[in-house]
Amino acid sequence: MYYLVDKIYLERACFVKSVSCPNDHKRLKFKRVQEKTRKDVERAFRALKKRWHALKYPAPYMEAKKMSEVMYTCIILHNMILEDERNAICEYNENEIVPLIQAFEVGSAEYMSRREIVYDVEMHHVLRRDLTKHIWNVDHIDLNAEPVDDLEGQFSDEDVL
Template identity: 45%
Template sequence: MEVDSAPEEPEWARDIIQFLRHGLLPENKVAARRVNIQAARFCLLGEILIGVVDQDPVANHQATRHHTGNCINTYGVSGDFMDEYLRIAENTATKCLRKFVKSIISIYSDKYLRSPNSKDITRLLEVNTRRGFPEMLGSIDCMHWKWKNCPKAWAGSHNDINVLEHSSLFTELAGGRAPSVNYSINNNDYTMGYYLADGIYPSWSTFVKTIHAPQGNKRKHFAKTQESVRKDVERAFGVLQARFAIVQGPTRSFDHEMLKNIMIACIILHNMIVEDERHL
């Protein structure tokens, strides 16, 4: 391990030292994010700020493999593209991606891919009440990801209902294990929160669907508001695809398990970014 000492507390280093020593960030949001990123490159040795440069060839090789998996995941490039960029063969690049997504899931899924706790549910109910839908937990929809190498016998076999039936959310709702929320509508008492959905979903009390061809001002207003609020889940899919090009275009993988891990890893990374930028 080789270290390079930085100059004695230059102007750019003061905020980094303050962050490493006391955990304090500048009030300016842009400056706070910059300091948060730059601080990962330094450590404090007593009162001295030290930039750490890792010269270990094994560590550099592992970093290159990690970078390869991250590049394929973020930019959606093919495995042989990395041969020109990092001098890594297509098979090795594919293995890097496979290990990268598995590592993300193994390390971070418990924190960033969990069911909402009581604090989360309280926050969701407060937000959705302000939006005009009290006791609503969120919106539900499916994102379609084209599988370029999908077997012809499977083509067109998945729609929103088929996907829902294989989801953990469907299992929880069918078993009556949705988050507990107590409210009353038209003298009917309910003990589970509900989700906004489109017309293809089943007519359950936990799904509030829009009104097809509404008549009258009240029904038209409800349909317009429901469709407007429900777009938040579609916008979430759009942000996910904009951040990770690998889920934007047709996927080239043949491995079913690989496709699942890629999508889960992208969702985990998305949730990490949301948490990191929430205060900005």
């Protein structure tokens, strides 16, 4: 699993940052696809935060597992509302099993092993290179599309899902 992030994040194995200065068509295509996808995710999350106060102002004392459960609950409720309005993003599957986050004691061998994997900068570059190759081979992505700007805070109420 990995997360699409912008330039402020460190190079970690779980983060995929955009290429800051693409010097060929392959990297340019990757940059545009990554930015468009990240923008869509941010738009969806902003819509959820508008509807659910718990996501906009999470309790600082809440454990990661509990925050994950709150997030899943808000997404399910949001989709149920949309489904009720006949505008569902996806169908609800009551048999779907949502994986629980497994916690490890800080300092344990398992914790240190996983931390080492996440902090592997080389893995970050390998993942980005592999995704760049994959995206380059996808035919339906238009390279001539307008570049995506960082539109933080630029969405109106009409953009709410």
